[in-house]
Amino acid sequence: MNARNIILGIDGIPFELMDSLSDKGVMPNFKELKSNFYFKEMKSSIPHISSVSWSSIITGKNPGEHGIFGFSELIEGTYSLSYPNFNALKCKPFWHQQNENKHVIINVPATYPAKILNGVHIAGFVALDLEKAVYPKTCIPSLKQLNYVIDIDSSLAHKQSKDILFDELMKVLDIRKNTYQFFWNKLNWLNFMVVITSSDRFGHFLWNTYANSDNKWHSRAVQFFQKIDDFIGDIKDKLKENDNFIILSDHGMEEIKQNMNLNTYLEHEGFLKLSDKYKNYNRIAKGTKAFVLDPGRIYLNKEGKYPNGSVFKSEEKEIIADLKNILYDLKYQNQKVIRKVHEKNEIYNGVNIDKAPDLVVLENSGFRPKGSIGKESIFEEDNLSGMHNDSAFLFINKKINIQKPNVQDVIGFLGGN
Ligand SMILES: [Zn+2]
Structure with a gap:
């Protein structure tokens, strides 16, 4: 049996x-x-x-x-x-x-x-x-x-x-x-x-x-x-x-400890452009290089893939390198908040990898990555406990x-x- x-x-x-x-x-x-x-x-x-x-x-x-x-x-x-x-x-x-x-x-x-x-x-x-x-x-x-x-x-x-x-x-x-x-x-x-x-x-x-x-x-x-x-x-x-x-x-x-509004950070660094016309992710405008979905999934705004796609294949490598640099630079009160930025090929394999985020952010302890759009500050308190x-x-x-x-x-x- x-x-x-x-x-x-x-x-x-x-x-x-x-x-x-x-x-x-x-x-x-x-x-x-x-x-x-x-x-x-x-x-x-x-x-x-x-x-x-x-x-x-x-x-x-x-x-x-x-x-x-x-x-x-x-x-x-x-x-x-x-x-x-x-x-x-x-x-x-x-x-x-x-x-x-x-x-x-x-x-x-x-x-x-x-x-x-x-x-x-x-x-x-x-x-x-x-x-x-x-x-x-x-x-x-x-x-x-x-x-x-x-x-x-x-x-x-x-x-x-x-x-x-x-x-x-x-x-x-x-x-x-x-x-x-x-x-x-x-x-x-x-x-x-x-x-x-x-x-x-x-x-x-x-x-x-x-x-x-x-x-x-x-x-x-x-x-x-x-x-x-x-x-x-x-x-x-x-x-x-x-x-x-x-x-x-x-x-x-x-x-x-803190929420990290990564889209707000990308906006500050010039990677994300938002229009005031629509709501939520539909605010993503031409000229956007990358955006974030919860919790720390970063997508290149690829030409041909999205309505306002602005990233050409030839630019992808460079944008990914730039994104990694600014993400590793992000600090809260002098403390680095991002532990690791993975490229999709390092962590995923299989026939659905096309749907994968281009980068995934892993945080340092206590800093919760979020994909909210249009938030004023990069860091904010959360009323959750864990x-x-x-x-x-x-x-x-x-x-x-x-x-x-x-x-x-x-x-x-x-x-x-
Ligand atoms: Zn949970």
């Missing part, structure tokens, strides 16, 4: 935090697991955001192949934004690679709308409509009974009392746990994957409550992580002898010897394929 695979995703939890929470006794179940098996820091995708990273985890491919480079794209031949969903993924996730076995897939980001599979699929954010997020639809009444929700109500983040947001995070975590329990015995599955996304929301809105032990809500942050550990323990107790159990995050998290970094983690209940795993490697650890 094939070994079963159970994958528990914990969105947005960095290696270092998972390591220290278990050492400090907040996560005893995970402590036991990590002490006996494989637990390492894992490199997130570039850029380190959920839609890109989870797409690499479930397909085993890099963005140049699977075609997901960010939460947003420009519609071909225009400056209008689109938001690629599961239909834009150009490679098959593991559950479409083996139809002979049953799969239960719950809350994996960027898998909306749900598609036919042998088993059950409940898509994660950004899922707009539960009806389209679920396959087969016959599961919807059960999900309604479980009070299933796709995400937390983020508007609660703006309430004065953080208790309300913690209550919401806990509630949604309970719903996710009840849902996984409901499907665990329903089907004779080979692959079971469930992702906790409350952890990422915790990071964005409440990172300081845990990072700062004097914080008024610190004990609630500890309770939240204990609850995640209970989830881990619940799965651990259900495992059969040969089951593969993988626990992982898609990216890490750290304290946010931002992503590239330090994800990978746990497998096996003894393996891989020093630097990457999100694309995960699929290779599934047994029974």
Whole structure:
């Protein structure tokens, strides 16, 4: 009989935090697991955001192949934004690679709308409509009974009392746990994957409550992580002898210091020209050499590719070199804020590389790259508490010897394929 695979995703939890929470006794179940098996820091995708990273985890491919480079794209031949969903993924996730076995897939980001599979699929954010997020639809009444929700109500983040947001995070975590329990015995599955996304929301809105032990809500942050550990323990107790159990995050998290409006910087340096006529990226005018999409994806405004394209093939190399120079020069209070500027060929390969950004910026700790258009200042405060970094983690209940795993490697650890 094939070994079963159970994958528990914990969105947005960095290696270092998972390591220290278990050492400090907040996560005893995970402590036991990590002490006996494989637990390492894992490199997130570039850029380190959920839609890109989870797409690499479930397909085993890099963005140049699977075609997901960010939460947003420009519609071909225009400056209008689109938001690629599961239909834009150009490679098959593991559950479409083996139809002979049953799969239960719950809350994996960027898998909306749900598609036919042998088993059950409940898509994660950004899922707009539960009806389209679920396959087969016959599961919807059960999900309604479980009070299933796709995400937390983020508007609660703006309430004065953080208790309300913690209550919401806990509630949604309970719903996710009840849902996984409901499907665990329903089907004779080979692959079971469930992702906790409350952890990422915790990071964005409440990172300081845990990072700062004097914080008024610190004990609630500890309770939240204990609850995640209970989830881990619940799965651990259900495992059969040969089951593969993988626990992982898609990216890490750290304290946010400043937002960097890179388009504003490009405008100051003469690479970006904006008209006042239109809105958003449609403001990009003739004479623009480059522009930025979230988080730090830089595109040359190529002639023939965009309506106001102003970069000829013969100029590309020089503009890229100039861009790299000014980006490495960018400072906040005398501190360099950009750690690395990658050219697309250094980080991506595959048939969809034409859609890739020409450059991707990786930031120094605490400086969050943004692609907003028309902002007055390059640097600004954010009312969020945490931002992503590239330090994800990978746990497998096996003894393996891989020093630097990457999100694309995960699929290779599934047994029974
Ligand atoms: Zn996030």
